[in-house]
Amino acid sequence: xxxxxxxxxxxxxxxxxxxxxxxxxxxxxxxxxxxxxxxxxxxxxxxxxxxxxxxxxxxxxxxxxxxxxxxxxxxxxxxxxxxxxxxxxxxxxxxxxxxxxxxxxxxxxxxxxxxxxxxxxxxxxxxxxxxxxxxxxxxxxxxxxxxxxxxxxxxxxxxxxxxxxxxxxxxxxxxxxxxxxxxxxxxxxxxxxxxxxxxxxxxxxxxxxxxxxxxxxxxxxxxxxxxxxxxxxxxxxxxxxxxxxxxxxxxxxxxxxxxxxxxxxxxxxxxxxxxxxxxxxxxxxxxxxxxxxxxxxxxxxxxxxxxxxxxxxxxxxxxxxxxxxxxxxxxxxxxxxx
Amino acid sequence: xxxxxxxxxxxxxxxxxxxxxxxxxxxxxxxxxxxxxxxxxxxxxxxxxxxxxxxxxxxxxxxxxxxxxxxxxxxxxxxxxxxxxxxxxxxxxxxxxxxxxxxxxxxxxxxxxxxxxxxxxxxxxxxxxxxxxxxxxxxxxxxxxxxxxxxxxxxxxxxxxxxxxxxxxxxxxxxxxxxxxxxxxxxxxxxxxxxxxxxxxxxxxxxxxxxxxxxxxxxxxxxxxxxxxxxxxxxxxxxxxxxxxxxxxxxxxxxxxxxxxxxxxxxxxxxxxxxxxxxxxxxxxxxxxxxxxxxxxxxxxxxxxxxxxxxxxxxxxxxxxxxxxxxxxxxxxxxxxx
DNA sequence: AATATTTTCGGAAACGTTTTCGGAAACGTT
DNA sequence: AACGTTTCCGAAAACGTTTCCGAAAATATT
Numbered sequence: 001x002x003x004x005x006x007x008x009x010x011x012x013x014x015x016x017x018x019x020x021x022x023x024x025x026x027x028x029x030x031x032x033x034x035x036x037x038x039x040x041x042x043x044x045x046x047x048x049x050x051x052x053x054x055x056x057x058x059x060x061x062x063x064x065x066x067x068x069x070x071x072x073x074x075x076x077x078x079x080x081x082x083x084x085x086x087x088x089x090x091x092x093x094x095x096x097x098x099x100x101x102x103x104x105x106x107x108x109x110x111x112x113x114x115x116x117x118x119x120x121x122x123x124x125x126x127x128x129x130x131x132x133x134x135x136x137x138x139x140x141x142x143x144x145x146x147x148x149x150x151x152x153x154x155x156x157x158x159x160x161x162x163x164x165x166x167x168x169x170x171x172x173x174x175x176x177x178x179x180x181x182x183x184x185x186x187x188x189x190x191x192x193x194x195x196x197x198x199x200x201x202x203x204x205x206x207x208x209x210x211x212x213x214x215x216x217x218x219x220x221x222x223x224x225x226x227x228x229x230x231x232x233x234x235x236x237x238x239x240x241x242x243x244x245x246x247x248x249x250x251x252x253x254x255x256x257x258x259x260x261x262x263x264x265x266x267x268x269x270x271x272x273x274x275x276x277x278x279x280x281x282x283x284x285x286x287x288x289x290x291x292x293x294x295x296x297x298x299x300x301x302x303x304x305x306x307x308x309x310x311x312x313x314x315x316x317x318x319x320x321x322x323x324x325x326x327x328x329x330x331x332x333x334x335x336x337x338x
Numbered sequence: 339x340x341x342x343x344x345x346x347x348x349x350x351x352x353x354x355x356x357x358x359x360x361x362x363x364x365x366x367x368x369x370x371x372x373x374x375x376x377x378x379x380x381x382x383x384x385x386x387x388x389x390x391x392x393x394x395x396x397x398x399x400x401x402x403x404x405x406x407x408x409x410x411x412x413x414x415x416x417x418x419x420x421x422x423x424x425x426x427x428x429x430x431x432x433x434x435x436x437x438x439x440x441x442x443x444x445x446x447x448x449x450x451x452x453x454x455x456x457x458x459x460x461x462x463x464x465x466x467x468x469x470x471x472x473x474x475x476x477x478x479x480x481x482x483x484x485x486x487x488x489x490x491x492x493x494x495x496x497x498x499x500x501x502x503x504x505x506x507x508x509x510x511x512x513x514x515x516x517x518x519x520x521x522x523x524x525x526x527x528x529x530x531x532x533x534x535x536x537x538x539x540x541x542x543x544x545x546x547x548x549x550x551x552x553x554x555x556x557x558x559x560x561x562x563x564x565x566x567x568x569x570x571x572x573x574x575x576x577x578x579x580x581x582x583x584x585x586x587x588x589x590x591x592x593x594x595x596x597x598x599x600x601x602x603x604x605x606x607x608x609x610x611x612x613x614x615x616x617x618x619x620x621x622x623x624x625x626x627x628x629x630x631x632x633x634x635x636x637x638x639x640x641x642x643x644x645x646x647x648x649x650x651x652x653x654x655x656x657x658x659x660x661x662x663x664x665x666x667x668x669x670x671x672x673x674x675x676x
Numbered sequence: 677a678a679t680a681t682t683t684t685c686g687g688a689a690a691c692g693t694t695t696t697c698g699g700a701a702a703c704g705t706t
Numbered sequence: 707a708a709c710g711t712t713t714c715c716g717a718a719a720a721c722g723t724t725t726c727c728g729a730a731a732a733t734a735t736t
Contacts, residue, residue: 005723095433699717
């Protein structure tokens with residue numbers, strides 16, 4: 001309850017607070033013996049410097065804010081672990097907030113973090129975030145900010161992204177190589193870069209292999225299991241079944257799979273499936289789901305490192321965009337049975 | 339970068355900082371018109387009170403710390419969402435840290451949070467935490483602390499727990515009712531309350547139904563998928579197969595399921611399975627896994643409410659333990675086929 | 677031995693708030 | 707007109723640090 005302060009230690013040792021401070025900050029102008037003595041008694045008294053007071057004085061807090069849209073799926077938690085791995089080692093504390101895919105909550109989070117004098121921020125934009133003016137201001141003021149995955153072209157700051165186009169292309173091409181010809185794409189919410197990129201990859205893979213494709217092949221679905229179920233059910237009822245589906249992410253693929261199974265369809269015999277952004281689910285469900293894996297830990301670590309670079313290089317800093325590589329984990333859900 | 343402070347506003351308005359403060363804190367001794375005028379110009383200048391300075395002065399921060407062992411599985415994230423739901427509404431900010439199942443990290447987290455002058459803490463103990471002396475100290479000092487799920491009998495503080503015994507009993511009884519007679523328990527790491535309780539429930543269900551049971555029925559397994567796989571593989575190699583397994587949690591059940599499938603065994607025909615602590619996996623895998631579901635959101639909300647009670651009732655406070663109810667979701671993995 | 681330099685430390689200001697205290701102004705009462 | 711109340715606001719202290727400045731003590735230089 002009653003915290004031991006620097007004054008208590010000073011009183012006990014009959015010296016000034018400045019000396020205590022010097023001992024703790026390893027300053028040059030203090031005798032080694034006194035420093036050791038101070039450190040020893042301070043430890044005995046259970047004293048440790050109050051970071052809040054320090055923050056107020058230094059105008060920075062050794063804290064980094066992280067804002068993610070959600071942490072129900074394992075993707076963002078895994079990224080956060082990567083972030084922490086790098087930052088904690090550097091003595092930073094990581095404050096985590098979730099925006100719940102809402103622009104309003106996201107903005108509140110940002111402001112709270114800003115008020116807490118955090119030294120920098122790592123953000124993945126929520127689906128609801130259309131207006132990025134606030135971020136523009138932050139960036140203009142030189143505030144250290146790194147975006148990852150859900151980024152915005154309007155913002156000139158460091159970014160860690162995944163090559164959605166390329167891996168959507170590969171994933172689609174994999175289905176084509178397996179011999180599937182009538183492929184649907186279950187797309188994400190429109191107006192988002194990753195939605196567009198994954199769709200483009202899907203389309204261009206068809207173009208390369210000269211497979212016919214039109215708007216009917218692409219269905220805006222969403223990102224949740226329920227979305228995949230809903231769209232799949234509609235297709236089943238309409239009797240409009242493809243022989244393969246490339247889904248914007250694993251949950252929609254899994255939703256589709258559940259609905260197909262429920263109606264007695266076999267996977268991949270009747271319909272093959274490929275997901276995106278590996279979740280722990282992919283290899284556990286039956287049949288195991290072919291999916292594009294993102295290097296979650298690496299994304300976090302890279303974002304943290306970019307942020308540190310910006311924080312440490314006062315002023316002269318050129319934002320970088322790092323594109324990380326993924327992997328297509330081919331599993332049963334997309335293997336053509338001969 | 340350059341924050342607008344209360345002094346800037348005071349200078350601009352040619353008044354004292356105390357007046358500004360009064361305006362923002364809705365004090366009685368300020369004229370309404372001046373207050374409105376101040377609030378308006380402050381907003382125009384982009385001023386908002388610095389919470390760090392406030393924390394230093396008030397010796398509290400309107401922040402609540404949450405420490406969980408991990409957030410890879412969806413269980414803890416869901417609890418956290420419940421916590422946030424309650425606390426954010428009350429104007430608290432939630433700082434989340436993970437201990438990685440390590441006592442050392444957990445202690446570091448606690449200290450960091452404490453130094454940050456948080457007003458209270460919600461903690462789920464890590465597996466590695468054997469020594470709870472530090473918590474005893476906190477509690478003795480009257481520091482608001484609520485434990486959930488992974489609690490300790492040695493600590494006299496508010497707790498939100500699940501009736502592990504009861505639901506382990508029900509889960510086992512369900513298997514017995516289905517006609518399974520030779521049932522194994524894949525247990526958690528020893529030395530933890532929940533491990534013991536779930537084991538006791540398993541044993542007592544057998545006693546009630548007068549089914550023979552001994553130490554061979556109970557195998558200390560762990561908590562991860564890999565643990566389930568390892569133990570299951572050993573049993574298969576030994577030719578020592580039960581007709582049903584009650585696992586300490588879903589991951590171990592799923593590990594067992596994977597290994598059984600790999601060796602060509604059918605579920606539930608050859609071996610039935612029941613898990614514990616519903617994960618999103620349970621209903622997605624094939625066959626869907628019967629499992630005991632905990633009310634994650636409710637756990638979080640209750641923990642938050644208990645903490646608020648303690649914070650608001652200065653001094654006179656009696657710790658409460660809330661036991662929440664669960665549900666046995668019966669699915670294919672445990673249904674005896676006639 | 678006197679002076680110059682270095683080492684070591686204490687005092688005080690500063691960070692941005694809130695709050696207590698006291699005082700001035702405005703008002704009401706006799 | 708004198709006094710007591712009330713209303714409103716400013717000055718200053720406090721929260722726990724760090725750091726600048728200067729001074730005393732210790733050491734080195736002449």
